[in-house]
Amino acid sequence: MVASNALHNQHLLWRSGFGPQAEDISLIYATNSKQLFKKIYAASSAAPSPLLVSESVFPLTVKVIQNLSSYAKMDREERSKLLQESRDAIKKLNLLWLNEMTHSQAQLREKMAFFWHGHFATRENNIIYQQQLLEIIRRDGLSDFGTLLRGVSKSASMLAFLNNQQNRKSHPNENFAREVMELFTIGRGNYTEQDVKESARAFTGWGFKVNGEFVSRPNFHDAGTKIIFGKTGNFTGDDVINMLLEKKETAFFITQKILKNFVNDSVSTEEVHRFSDKFYQSGYKIDALMEDIFTSSWFYEKKNIGVKIKSPIELIVGIRRFLPIEFENEEVQLLYQRLLGQVLFYPPNVAGWPGGKSWIDSSTLMYRLKIPRMLHDNSDDATAPKQDDDVMMGQMEEKRKRNVAGKVNVTINWKAVLSRFDNTSRHQLPEKLVKEVLLSGNADISKMTAFADSSSKSAYIQTAIIALMSTPEYQLM
């Protein structure tokens, strides 16, 4: 029973957050998952403080926001500098958030924000707009979906990404209206092309000021009569969002995506309905939905444990939570993200990252398996891909020099890790290590630990952990 408790707790920590932190390990054995979830839930109840990159990093951006006309005076070179400083600032924001995911006690909040980051996916090179959107999904990610949807829909990042700034009465641009339906709310098959065209008219005039503030511009708004979902009226963008929230399909679509992301890549319609009906009736309360999921017996069924392939971010943060790591050059983590196919703030498209098996191809798998040892070896591993792989930024024209992250230069605080095993006898070590690193009830212990260095207890623990993290099994949660 204790063993299964520990496994359930591990499962919960990986799914509701980014895996166990050093301090959580004792907890795994000492509590049951209901109590553990209460703790997790409470830790995420407070509103988070926003993650902000120092404005000194992007002086040109600040200048343009304070005085838009300064942009007109900029020459080509200065404009390209403006873009570059903003991109560099977004990298800093990326690392800031990665650290927050690693160290924050509000694991559920950060995990939820990470989910919304893929759901409300934007690629915008403006640091201010990205910070604003991140604040929305971190602040409202556990509130109610309506509040979140309205916030995101009126964010500069989303409006810019989906071209609604250009959506005007004289020339409707459907991009925003289409994605709001297809990807953010009711999903495909629940609307017609006519609904998209008419909704685009309702959203005409929605835009933003240079500082990112939402603005509804009456001059560009088409106030005429529209027919949307069979209803006739001179609807506004807010009306369309309300109509979408009234539809049960939205609750189903969002619940299904959450279950697939947090529980299992394949869920049945019945399983979705079990949660989505209540979600709808609650007025889309996200925290209540998550509580429902994480306290259900279904969540702890064997078929749902250890079956999700970690996303690159979950992998990186998970390693960092288990092994306290100090980076001399934090940007090495951007390289990992790039090579593994998930760079925060740079989703492949508006649909976000597809996830599941799509994370794994030959090259990403092999790189995943190498990361733990590159961190531990602290060496400039000759096989580390640092050539031409410029997948970053989506800027084809940009010729990046060799990656800054040639050297790893990390320090793992092994002392903290080793002390956890002070009271573990030598013969118990293999099983305990496998259990704590791998979240797997039936891993082949002899194979996993056969590669460890058994010249001393500390060497054994270190090499066994690194070896275990370098396995296909560790890719699963």
Place this chain on the structure above:
Amino acid sequence: MYIKRRDFIQIGSLATSTLLVPNFLKAFEQPKMLPPGNKVVVVIQFSGGNDGLNTVIPYRNDVYYRERPGLGIKRQDALRLNDDAGLHPALTHLKDLHDNGNLAILNNVGYPNPDRSHFRSMDIWQSASASNEIVQSGWLGRYLDAMCHGCDKPTQALELDDTLSLALKGEQSNGLAFKSARNLYGSSQEKFFREISASHQHHEESPVDYLYKTMAETISSADYIFKQSKLHPTNKQYPNSQLGQSLKTIASLIFSEINTKVYYVSLGSFDTHIQQESKQKRLFEELNDALKSFTEDLSENHRMEDVLVFSFSEFGRRVAQNASGGTDHGTANNMFFINGNLKQKGFLNEMPDLNNLQDGDLQHSVDFKSVYATILKNWLGVDDKKILNGNFKPLSFI
């Protein structure tokens, strides 16, 4: 504290694990050379929805200039192909290919009930599904399934990219994605990986087995690809662009007679809602320069007849320009085919009918699945109906 590489090598029980090397690894020790005349396909995906009307320009069409008062490409700027149409000014090498009879252009390619969302329409193209059905495998992946049943070799379809597109994901087999043969080989060399891979006992279809299978295939394929890439590396100068370097790798592999039948590369993003003119021009310059080196390289090595290059995009764009110096998502589009032995050259069909639009969009006259059927049946010589799960009339240009 360092872990030395040898610490990862098991001292005891797994020392004999070389005995467990799967059979297909050994098969690669004597790679079978394919006879000259091995036909291969190079797919160039224009990601983001390329504007076909500013690619092949209908410069005698008044509607075109009326709908695109700012964005239309002037007749004198287009590269003349015939009285009715010219190419985008950046595509100088494609004009040369055309004039030499090595280029075919198919207009109005699409599918019924077109979807204007990028990822959906790309999925439709890559999976070869109908507009209203979801298919989780790609057409080239299913080609692998058909060709490569039980052969454990993902090298028959290679994508030059960091991740594998849906197009190359089959129901049983996957293609293999890499950008550099050397890096791929390097990362698969570790004894630790080779040994845990070899010692894995396959139990059942589960996520971890999927991972182990991918690992074993990677190790064997990496050896094979790297070996092949060094046999006859091209000496030709290629542009330093991503596409240029990818085509350079592909050329070296083609000359090596590796068993690869399909190469896949992407270029983008062509999603030109705004600032279309500069964006499309930049991408076409990259395309043009890379294709110039590639086709010259093929010609110099007498392989133009064996290689079919074709391009596609998930959709074309609206006929009318939008208010932002760009175009919105549209429908039907044109495709390029490059080969040294085309049965039909130049324009394969009629230009788009700009007087017969549907909701402001072009109507397709050729289903893209017919193009796939042509390539599968006439070029790769396989049963197209099974792979496409339907009967699509092949064309006759190859």
